[in-house]
Amino acid sequence: MKRIHGFTLVELLVTVAVVAILAAVALPAYRDYVTRGRLTEAYANLASQRVKLEQFYQDARTYNGACTAGTVAPPLTNTTNFNYACAINDQTYTITATGQASGGLSNFVFTIDQANNRRTTGAPSGWTSNNTCWIRRKDGSC
Numbered sequence: 001m002k003r004i005h006g007f008t009l010v011e012l013l014v015t016v017a018v019v020a021i022l023a024a025v026a027l028p029a030y031r032d033y034v035t036r037g038r039l040t041e042a043y044a045n046l047a048s049q050r051v052k053l054e055q056f057y058q059d060a061r062t063y064n065g066a067c068t069a070g071t072v073a074p075p076l077t078n079t080t081n082f083n084y085a086c087a088i089n090d091q092t093y094t095i096t097a098t099g100q101a102s103g104g105l106s107n108f109v110f111t112i113d114q115a116n117n118r119r120t121t122g123a124p125s126g127w128t129s130n131n132t133c134w135i136r137r138k139d140g141s142c
Helices: 009-060
Strands: 082-088 093-099 109-113 118-122
Touching: 009 082, 009 093, 009 109
Parallel strands: none
Antiparallel strands: 082 093, 093 109, 109 118
16 A cells, blocks of 8 residues: 655644634734834924924024924924824924824824923824823833
8 A cells, every 4th residue: 555645634724723823913913013113203203303493492582483494493294104293382382293094003193392291192992092101002101
């Protein structure tokens, strides 16, 4: 009798089950890792704009006129991940980064103001917002 070489159906099903279990664990973790990496764009842009606004204030003694083209603090350019907005008053400002759905960051909203108060005012479901910092993880930690 000749022996047949190859895989049995049971061996194949066990292999498929192991791969499926690994994928079920790895894919969500990878997706969260990529999201956390994209959030750093907002952190960097908001912090950079804050420095520019403080430089503008040192020169003009007011925030009025900042966040306009041709100044030391031009408006931030929107990207595929975030839209940016400045709310300027004479002695105060708030810069907001709002996540875009096209970048997979919808419902994320980060702000910074003249007192360097960093807030996460919006987060998608499954994430915890934090009114005292910019969140970096799903649990709302900074």
